[in-house]
Amino acid sequence: MLHGRDKECERVGRLIEGAREGRSAALVIRAEPGTGKSALLDHAAGERRGLRVLRAGGIETECELPFATLHQLLRPLLGGLDALPEPQAQALRGALGLARSEGRDRFLIGLATLTLLAEHAPLLCLVDDAHWVDRASLEALLFAARRLDAEGVVLIFATRAMERDVLAAAGLPQLPLADLDRQAALSVLLEHAPGLRDHVRDRIVEESGGNPLALIELPRMDQDSLPAGPLPLPRRLQEAYQERITALPPDTRTLLLAMAAEDLAAALRATGLSLAALAPAEQAGLVEDGAFRHPLVRAAAYQGASFAERVAVHRALARDTGGHRRAWHLAAAATGPDEQIAAALERTAAQAGQVSGYAEAAAALEQAARLTPATRDRVRRLTAAATLTADSGQSDRAAALIDQARRLGGASAELARLRARVEFEHGSPEAAWRLLLDAGPELLIEAARVAWSVGDSAGLLAVRERLDAGPAALVTGVVELLSGDPGIGLDLIRRHAGLAPPRGGADGLQISATALDLLAGDLVSARDSLLRLAADLRSRGAIGWLPGVLTVLAETELLLGRTRDTTATEALRIAQDTGQVRHASHARGLLAFAAALRGEDLAQAGPGTGDAGRDGSGRDDSGGDGSGGEGDWAGRAQAMLDLGRGRFEAALDRLDLLAHRPHGVYFVPDQVEAAVRSGRPHLAPVARFESWARASGRPWARAVRHRCLALLADEPEEHFEQAVACSELPFQQARSRLLYGEWLRRSRRKSQARTQLRAALETFEQAGAAAWAAHARAELRAAGEAAAPPADDLLAALTPQELQIVRLAATGATNKEIGAQLFLSPKTVGHHLYRAFPKLGVSNRTELARLSLFA
Secondary structure, eight states, X not given: OOTTOHHHHHHHHHHHHHHHTTOOEEEEEEOOTTSSHHHHHHHHHHTOTTOEEEEEEOOGGGTTSTTHHHHHHHGGGGGGGGGSOHHHHHHXXXXXXXXOOOOOOHHHHHHHHHHHHHHTOSEEEXXXXXXXXXXXXXXXXXXXXXXXXXXXXXXXXXXXXXXXXXXXXXXXXXXXXXXXXXXXHHHHHXXXXXXXXXXXXXXXXXXXTTOHHHHHHGGGSOGGGOOXXXXXXXXXXXXXXXXXXXXXXXXXHHHHHHHHHSOHHHHHHHHTOOGGGGHHHHHTTSEETTEESSHHHHHHHXXXXXXXXXXXXXXXXXXXXXXXXXXXXXXXXXXXXXXXXXXXXXXXXXXXXXXXXXXXXXXXXXXXXXXXXXXXXXXXXXXXXXXXHHXXXXXXXXXXXXXXXXXXXXOOHHHHHHHHXXXXXXXXXXXXXXXXXXXXXXXXXXXXXXXXXXXXXXXXXXXXXXXXXXXXHHHHHHHHHHHSOHHHHHHHHHHHGGGSOOOSSSOSSXXXXXXXXXXXXXXXXXXXXXXXXXXXXXXXXXXXXXXXXXHHHHHHHHHTTOTTOOHHHHHHHHHHHHTOHHHHHHHHHHHHHHHHHTTOOGGGSOTTOSOOOTTSSSOOTTOOOTTTHHHXXXXXXXHHHHHHTTOHHHHHHHHHHTTTSTTGGGGHHHHHHHHHHTTOGGGOOHHHHHXXXXXXXXXXXHHHHHHHHHHHOSSOHHHHHHHHTOOSSHHHHHHHHHHHHHHHHHTTOHHHHHHHHHHHHHHHHHHTOHHHHHHHHHHHHHTTOOOOOOOOOTGGGSXXXXXXXXXXXXXXXXXHHHHHHHTOOHHHHHHHHHHHHHHHTOSSHHXXXXXXXXX
């Protein structure tokens, strides 16, 4: 019986009951040592109510062993791997050592975990001592936990608060366990130690602080020899355990030490002892069924041994084990620098990296660096460890490793690049490009990329001064595109694009065919290229690169006027999963911009999108991301909301502040409209857009140029006719039709005005641009036509997740295929389709495919 835990048991019981009904949930039980986390998990297992129970626990000595806990948890389900999509099955087999790894991405392993759990639901998964779970397992389990929905899976973690608490930052529901009150504490004592004398019982209740483990363990002390001072309370329980361990026979202590470093079977082999040596520890209540009764016992057995004893045991275990475990035992037994052991750890790191165990590989390299005799090799290994640490999302730790390497004299280009990356992640883009600028000629283009990504023309000019003629001309082109003559800039970039060496990944100013398409206004080609690239990354399981690609894809979709696209939502979710702060910020800004196009208030658009920026531009101090970051796009969002609602002066002020940011040229027509409609036509930068439109050569850009000229002309009709004739970008065409219709109505040509306004209204309604549609509807009424009320917007009734799923289902994709693409379980996909079909007025996939809503 769990005394004093009625509310906690009730909460866990509700989760279990929900799983029986097909609902999923995750929960983190958090408390200090000895507070009863494990007991609550035991209670949950006893209340399974028809659920299959899977259990695993983190082990301190295995916390650097990739996927150790995941293997422990999933072992009973591994016979069902063949039911998974093949890429997922291969990734999970490789991670768990069941097959040769093909370097699958760690988040494909997380997806495989989710799918496998869903296939065997209803399930109750219990993970004890999660603070000692290896990072690779924890990432996979958290990936699954954040996506649980309608599978019938409950995943409960029990953990202590740690300095770097990944579980606290994961966004899962938390259940803190407090110490027991006096009445519950007395009940525990009466159950476990009914013969205590009153004064002893009162003292234990008082000094235990209500810690359940203390209440159970302290009565084991001799009542007649209690110390006069404070009892060994929870924080000193480890020392209390150590006293009991010290009283054991030498062979028993040796076996416990080996068990603290490996499992029982390996400990018996390494020490040459038999199970009989374990009996005294069982009699002392330290071991039960061949395992430590509590993690504190394990810690006491290991930490209480002398250094010489630990070295001897690790050497014995190294002789008995192989592969990466042998390397770790040799490292633990090392008494000084040892190149052979360091090389073995480096090989271990390479193996961990093949399954994307970045944190584990980094830990192996860091340990290898400590054992490396030669300074040059030590710097190399520290640099490699810093790279992997940064890749795993631990930028602070990466910075510490970089500093270590620098103190040893490290001054490579890779170190400079890493330092710049950390500065950029921490919101110091100027510091980042200056580091790259001073690092040497091979990083100058990299410095230009960083400066471009935050629209820093001064940084670009500083880079240009140090470049040779060809690359300098390329950077000049970027400067012109940002803050000079964009037509000249685009021409220079096209001529010299081949001089910018491509960089791994899809981030920053990588001059590629797709980047050139974006700079030149070929949005359709850019979108197609980005879709292919995203599909390729998904198929290869390269999930870590997806947020960067998806944010640029979301930008492209929004510039095309696709307000309902959910790419930014997915980009935000994956960026948060992978710890990519800049991409997450970028995605939030894009979500704000999409909301603005739909006419929604930014305060309701999502986290971080309600504030257009402290300086009115939407810029903040975070450094932004990729093509402008959250600040730029949040500022543009507010400007578009102002423009759509007729607040022209506010829109112009905001757009002026953002004029020379990346992609700023796309918003020059909005500046022109805001300037003219606010009565300040002299502030309309029409020449800037004209220059870019001519260089671009895109029909839509030429048409929008005519729209700008029409706004400024005394006789605008010819320009308006040219503006509305181009249908390359329907949203831009509708913007032109709306302005043309207004002009025709004011010119008392209402019949012609209605033609333009009807077409504009239809496009805005299809795009979900409610504010623009309302404007068009008002103009249509003023032109003498009672516009029909807005038709039911079927897509608006869908959640972003449902919209993404039905789009894919409409193409004929199966639930498993959709789940593989969106990193959801097939059961969750089916659940969302079940909810979405009635909203769309369909009952099956065939009817869904016939809808014309997903073009």
